[in-house]
Amino acid sequence: MAKKGYRTVGQMLYKEGRSRNRGGDYTLCVLNSQIIDEAKIILDEQRSHGNAILTKMSNGEFEQFTNSYIDCLTWEKKSTKHDERVYSLVGACTYFPEEKRAAEADLSSELCRAYERFGHLVMVDADGTEHRLSAKDRARYLQILFSPVPIRGNKDCKVTYATIRKDLDLSAHVSFKGIEAERENKEEPFSPRRWRKLRACGVPEGLLARMLEDRDLADSIGEALAYASTEESLRDKLSSLDLSDDEINQLAVNVPFAGKLFSGYGSRSLKALHMLLDMFEDESILTLDDAERESGLQALRLADKGHRSLNLLPYDIYDPTCNNPTVLRALGRMRRIVNAIIRIYGVPDEIHIELGKELKQSSKEKKSIAKSNLQNKKDNERIAKTIAELLGCSPDDVRGKQIRRFALREEQGCKDAYTGDSIDLMRMLTEDRYTEIDHILPYSRTCDDSRANKVLVLQKSNQDKKERTPWEWMSDDASKGAPDWEEFKARTLTNHRLSYKKRDHLLNQNLNGQEQSFIDRNLNDTRYMSVAVKDYLEKSLLFPDDGRKSHVIAVAGGATSALRHVWGLNFGADNTKDRSDDRHHAVDAAVIAACSQATVKKVADTSKLGHSEFKRKRESRLADTQPWPTFADEVIARREFVIPTRMANHGVTGSAFEDTIYRYEGIREGKDSLAVLSKSQGKDKPRAVKPSGNYRLDADGGAHLYDGIAFLRFWLDAEARPKGKVKGKWLIEPVYYADIPLIQCGRYIPKYIPAAHLARDQWVEIPESVLATDPVTVFFGDVLYVDGHIGRYSGFNINGLKLTMHSVISGESIAFPPVSSTWSKDSEVRIIEEDVLGRCWTPNIAKLVRLQEAASSS
Numbered sequence: 001m002a003k004k005g006y007r008t009v010g011q012m013l014y015k016e017g018r019s020r021n022r023g024g025d026y027t028l029c030v031l032n033s034q035i036i037d038e039a040k041i042i043l044d045e046q047r048s049h050g051n052a053i054l055t056k057m058s059n060g061e062f063e064q065f066t067n068s069y070i071d072c073l074t075w076e077k078k079s080t081k082h083d084e085r086v087y088s089l090v091g092a093c094t095y096f097p098e099e100k101r102a103a104e105a106d107l108s109s110e111l112c113r114a115y116e117r118f119g120h121l122v123m124v125d126a127d128g129t130e131h132r133l134s135a136k137d138r139a140r141y142l143q144i145l146f147s148p149v150p151i152r153g154n155k156d157c158k159v160t161y162a163t164i165r166k167d168l169d170l171s172a173h174v175s176f177k178g179i180e181a182e183r184e185n186k187e188e189p190f191s192p193r194r195w196r197k198l199r200a201c202g203v204p205e206g207l208l209a210r211m212l213e214d215r216d217l218a219d220s221i222g223e224a225l226a227y228a229s230t231e232e233s234l235r236d237k238l239s240s241l242d243l244s245d246d247e248i249n250q251l252a253v254n255v256p257f258a259g260k261l262f263s264g265y266g267s268r269s270l271k272a273l274h275m276l277l278d279m280f281e282d283e284s285i286l287t288l289d290d291a292e293r294e295s296g297l298q299a300l301r302l303a304d305k306g307h308r309s310l311n312l313l314p315y316d317i318y319d320p321t322c323n324n325p326t327v328l329r330a331l332g333r334m335r336r337i338v339n340a341i342i343r344i345y346g347v348p349d350e351i352h353i354e355l356g357k358e359l360k361q362s363s364k365e366k367k368s369i370a371k372s373n374l375q376n377k378k379d380n381e382r383i384a385k386t387i388a389e390l391l392g393c394s395p396d397d398v399r400g401k402q403i404r405r406f407a408l409r410e411e412q413g414c415k416d417a418y419t420g421d422s423i424d425l426m427r428m429l430t431e432d433r434y435t436e437i438d439h440i441l442p443y444s445r446t447c448d449d450s451r452a453n454k455v456l457v458l459q460k461s462n463q464d465k466k467e468r469t470p471w472e473w474m475s476d477d478a479s480k481g482a483p484d485w486e487e488f489k490a491r492t493l494t495n496h497r498l499s500y501k502k503r504d505h506l507l508n509q510n511l512n513g514q515e516q517s518f519i520d521r522n523l524n525d526t527r528y529m530s531v532a533v534k535d536y537l538e539k540s541l542l543f544p545d546d547g548r549k550s551h552v553i554a555v556a557g558g559a560t561s562a563l564r565h566v567w568g569l570n571f572g573a574d575n576t577k578d579r580s581d582d583r584h585h586a587v588d589a590a591v592i593a594a595c596s597q598a599t600v601k602k603v604a605d606t607s608k609l610g611h612s613e614f615k616r617k618r619e620s621r622l623a624d625t626q627p628w629p630t631f632a633d634e635v636i637a638r639r640e641f642v643i644p645t646r647m648a649n650h651g652v653t654g655s656a657f658e659d660t661i662y663r664y665e666g667i668r669e670g671k672d673s674l675a676v677l678s679k680s681q682g683k684d685k686p687r688a689v690k691p692s693g694n695y696r697l698d699a700d701g702g703a704h705l706y707d708g709i710a711f712l713r714f715w716l717d718a719e720a721r722p723k724g725k726v727k728g729k730w731l732i733e734p735v736y737y738a739d740i741p742l743i744q745c746g747r748y749i750p751k752y753i754p755a756a757h758l759a760r761d762q763w764v765e766i767p768e769s770v771l772a773t774d775p776v777t778v779f780f781g782d783v784l785y786v787d788g789h790i791g792r793y794s795g796f797n798i799n800g801l802k803l804t805m806h807s808v809i810s811g812e813s814i815a816f817p818p819v820s821s822t823w824s825k826d827s828e829v830r831i832i833e834e835d836v837l838g839r840c841w842t843p844n845i846a847k848l849v850r851l852q853e854a855a856s857s858s
Contacts (some may be wrong), residue, residue, distance in 0.1 A: 008038040020430050036070055042586035043069065071268075083233050086160050090265050091321035093397055095300045099269035107146075107211060107218035108273040110192040114142055115280040116188035119287045123170065124178035135283035137168070145192050148199070148208035156196060160188050182376070193396060194222070197261055200394075201254040207247050215417045217242060219270055225257040226265065256370070261396050302597030308542045310347055311339045317365045318540055327532055331646070334533055337836045344837075349544055351537055352592045353555045354560055355530045370426045385406055387429060404437065408456035411497045417455035417506070418470060419483050420491055428456075436462040440505040452501040468701035528707045538543055555595045559603040560615075564591050567632040568623045571639075581810065592636045594627045607734060633694070643849055645807060645838040646792070648781035650709070657704040662690065664703040672757040674799070677703050693799055696738070706736045708758075712796055714777040715752065715766055728825020731766060734798055776829050783808055783832035786823065788830070790849055791816050811851050 006012040011028050013019040021028050043066055047054040050163035057065060078510060102109055118138045123131045133141075141159045144151065151157050160177050161184035167711065179187060199208060209217035220241050226232035231252050238248045245340070256262065279291035292298035308522040315331045322328060341348070383406045384395040391398075409423050416423060417438075427434045438457050464482065465473045474485040492498065492506045543551040564570055564577070569587050572578035599652040606621045607614050626632060664705055668709075674691040695703045720729035731752035735743075742748035750771065751763040778784055778793050784805070791805030791814050805816040817823065834840050841849070 008041055009034045010038055018431075020432070025104070032074060036074065039070060039073055040066060080233050080236055081228055083229055086229075087227055089323060091323065093269035093272055094267045095272045095297045096269055099271050101221050101265040101267060102219070102270045102273055103262075104264045104266050104272070105194045105226045106222035107195065107272065108270060108277060109214055109222070109266050109268075111142070111146070112217075112268070112276050112280070114145060114190045114192060115277070115291075116288045119280070119285075119290075121164075122190050124175050124177050126171075126173040132286055135286065138286075141189075145190070146195055146212060148212060149205050150199065153566070155221050157199075158188055158191075164189075168692040171762075178732045180374075189255055192373050193261060197256065197394075197396065201256075203250055203254065207243075207250070215274075221251065222262075225251070226433065227261045252696045256397065260395060260399070260501055261290065261546065267511065275354075279364055308540060310542050312540055312598070313535070315536060317605050320407060331536060335835075338537070340836050347526040347541055347543060350548070350551050350553060351541075353530060353534045353537070353553055354557055354588070354592050354594060355534065355540060379407065381807065383410075390426070391429060404431075405435060405456055408437065408454065409435075410454060413495060415491075416458045416472075418457055418461045418465065418488065420487070421458060423458065433459055435459065438462045440464065440466045440502070440581075441508060441511055452676075453505055454498055455502075455506070469508055469511050470506055472511070484629055494586050520828060534632055553595070553597060553600070555592050555600055556604070559595065559600055560588060560591050560605065560617050562603055562607075562622065563595065563599070563625060564588070566618055567591070567626055569632055569635060583639055583642045583645070586642045587635060587639060590638075594631060599625045641850075643838060643841045643846055645834045645836070645840070646781055647833070647836075648779050650711075650779045652737065654710065655707040655739040656736070657696070658707050660705070661698075662695070662703040662705070663687075664695075664701055665689070667759055672759055673759060673762060675761075675839075676702070677705075693757070706738055708735050708737050709796060710737050710740060711735050711780075711781075712778045712793075712820070714778070714829055715751070715770045716770065716773065716825065716829075717767065717770045719769070730819060730827070731770065732796075732819050733766065734796060753798060753801060776831060778831065783834060784829075785832055785845075786817055786829050787827050788848065789817055790845070790852060807856060808849055808854055810856075812856065812858055814852070839846065 001009070001012050004012070004015070006015065012026070019028065043054065047057075047062065048694075054062060054065075076488040087100075090100050093101055102364065104110075115138070115564070118133055118141060125131070141164070144157050144159055147157045151533075161179055162174075164170075165174075165184065175181070176184065194294050211221065221238070222242075224234055224241075228237055234257055235248060238251060243251075250255075270346075275295045275297060276291045279285045279295045282294075285291050285294060289298075289831060292301070312335045315328060315335065346692055380403055381395070383403050384398040387398045387402055387406060388395040405428055406425075408417075409425070409428060412423075414423055414425070415421060417440075423435060435456055436459055438461070440453050440455055442749070443453075464477070468476070470488065471485065474482045478485075481686035489507060492503055495503075498506070534554055538550075538552040541551075561577070564587065565575060568575075569591060570577050571581065571584070571587075577584055600624060606618060660679060660846050662679050665676040665678055668674050668676050668691060672691065674693050675695055677690045677692055677695060679690075680687055693706060694706045696706065697703055713735060715731040715733065716728065717731055719730045720731075721727070733750055733752045739748055750766045752766050754762075754764045780793060780795075782793050784791060784793050784803075790808065792808050792811075793803065794806050795804035796802070797804070801819055803816050803819065805814050806812060807814050823829065832840055832845065
């Protein structure tokens with residue numbers, strides 16, 4: 001900085017063009033004192049350049065302000081408090097709910113996993129006879145793995161399958177179960193990565209030997225390494241242990257305690273791990289099942305945890321450790337539905353859950369998947385090793401994000417997938433914002449998070465593309481410097497590293513017509529959710545004591561699809577599922593409910609034939625699986641009377657204003673009294689003009705467009721005299737997200753739109769007499785009823801005073817009576833309050849909906 005005359009660190013980083021450290025090179029670390037100096041210089045410069053606030057201050061006030069700013073800037077929570085809060089979220093032990101889970105870095109955790117893996121290692125003779133390692137051999141291999149010092153000729157203390165073959169002098173006709181011959185030289189039954197790292201980091205041999213003898217000490221050190229996020233926090237934890245100052249220094253300075261390797265917790269507590277290890281040390285105990293059974297832990301794992309009741313308790317009572325917002329939201333909604341059913345009908349005898357699982361695969365399909373997984377593993381190991389060499393670190397320290405970006409860059413020939421610009425390898429690895437992984441077909445529109453929908457691009461490419469497909473971006477912005485479509489297409493077609501699926505995504509020119517098909521991409525998300533639902537129901541409800549082994553039956557998603565096809569319950573083209581009609585959920589529910597365990601087993605057995613064979617033979621093999629002969633006919637008949645019910649979102653948070661800033665030109669004269677707004681199009685282009693009634697003026701004459709309506713309010717002014725007659729009138733008031741803060745602080749003035757095509761500042765205040773009444777408040781997705789017309793609200797045009805409404809069944813756009821002309825004082829205007837079981841659809845309302853649907857379709 002001194003040599004080149006840089007005044008601040010920020011100036012230096014900007015001028016030098018590099019702002020991040022690289023592996024092993026930490027020369028760009030910035031001192032707190034340098035940040036403080038930079039802040040002071042910036043404040044001084046702001047004042048000298050006429051900052052509107054700072055120039056009004058006296059010298060004393062400015063000094064006081066600067067000191068206050070520095071105090072805020074340098075304030076920091078104690079890391080120990082942060083670590084305490086994080087540790088409080090660690091889950092409960094599988095066996096002992098009152099105990100916290102142990103860290104994966106604990107010696108007991110790694111020892112227990114090692115015993116498991118070697119205990120489950122199976123050797124298969126040529127005649128199919130299976131053998132396991134003896135307890136003596138297992139102990140010998142564990143002694144090698146957990147050696148406190150490197151072994152001559154085996155510095156990493158590895159035990160591979162090849163090592164075991166050579167050591168036991170196994171014949172070439174003997175194989176290891178589940179391990180292919182070519183993997184034996186590199187693959188290990190178990191790798192104690194944390195212990196290996198401690199040894200490689202130079203932790204004293206004496207301390208490692210003492211940790212092996214004193215497992216409590218070793219576990220306490222492992223807990224401290226997993227717990228601490230800063231050196232201060234780690235030293236605080238280690239200081240209470242029987243460690244010398246030198247040993248504490250060795251652990252705090254040399255071990256990457258805040259890295260991924262030493263973070264994370266298992267599923268068992270230290271109490272449970274010690275019980276299992278006591279069992280494993282008995283030579284007669286080989287497998288985890290043996291150790292669980294003999295220690296009594298198996299009975300604890302399978303025991304009822306005491307949460308059962310006649311209705312579902314909140315999920316955070318069942319599992320206090322769950323903090324996944326998606327899971328909590330979904331299970332909360334499921335709980336409302338189940339408890340509503342129980343209130344009316346009582347606890348069900350049986351509940352069927354569709355799990356997001358595929359059907360069984362043939363041996364050929366399984367081998368293909370295993371081969372693909374093995375290749376991916378080899379590729380990731382190769383990439384991690386390459387990155388580690390480039391950054392001068394261990395492969396264990398390479399982040400998953402770096403591996404994914406490297407693999408995509410390699411697949412794309414080291415170029416931006418869209419522009420063809422080269423991607424610098426070192427910048428990609430060391431600068432987080434240099435490149436980004438982009439969804440080719442926008443995730444917001446397809447829910448497709450698969451690798452086939454991801455490419456690596458430079459940051460600018462991702463920003464310019466926005467939420468568009470490559471075709472939409474390149475065709476829309478052709479005049480704004482977007483890549484040429486034909487050149488992009490040629491590059492894509494000649495890159496033979498790309499899969500056919502990724503190539504199709506890159507060259508897609510008609511996403512709008514295909515978006516619905518991408519709903520299946522949510523399957524991975526729902527797989528976890530469905531298992532959580534099954535577990536929650538199974539262990540929470542007090543089912544009748546009727547002799548059933550299980551009251552919650554799991555049905556694979558593939559089984560539901562097969563039965564729906566065989567029973568003729570698909571309503572789309574070519575006997576496919578019609579996802580455009582929400583009633584397919586009701587049909588699925590009927591099929592799932594009709595699946596007995598025998599039917600599920602029959603589908604599973606048939607699916608073992610393999611995917612292609614299963615599709616050919618499912619009609620004949622599953623023909624007699626209906627619960628009764630007329631079941632499908634009854635489902636088809638009842639489907640016509642189903643009205644889908646939705647949960648409307650009544651949240652009032654959203655984007656307040658659009659990003660573009662306009663210049664306010666005044667109100668246009670004439671019938672359309674809208675504001676005239678304009679924005680510059682560049683040096684050689686005229687200003688673009690936009691008439692709008694939906695804006696807010698800033699003090700400097702700029703204008704922002706309001707972005708979204710939070711809700712509408714309809715007020716009945718019974719004394720209004722439209723056209724001189726005492727008729728009454730409905731006043732419509734749009735309330736925007738930007739209005740919510742004003743409502744909360746009491747500064748909002750309710751205004752209605754008196755006529756179409758009026759600017760916002762010409763709207764009229766709602767009379768006090770009207771404000772004394774209750775309005776009809778409509779949120780996006782609510783069902784609105786007006787004089788025999790019914791529809792789901794989906795938008796409002798303030799210039800034309802037009803409601804956008806959709807059918808509650810088909811979702812198609814429908815005609816709806818205009819607010820300004822046909823709603824009278826006597827009009828019945830109300831919201832249909834939808835309940836979770838759809839009991840809101842009374843016979844009269846349901847009949848009206850079906851008549852309206854029939855009229856619309858004809």
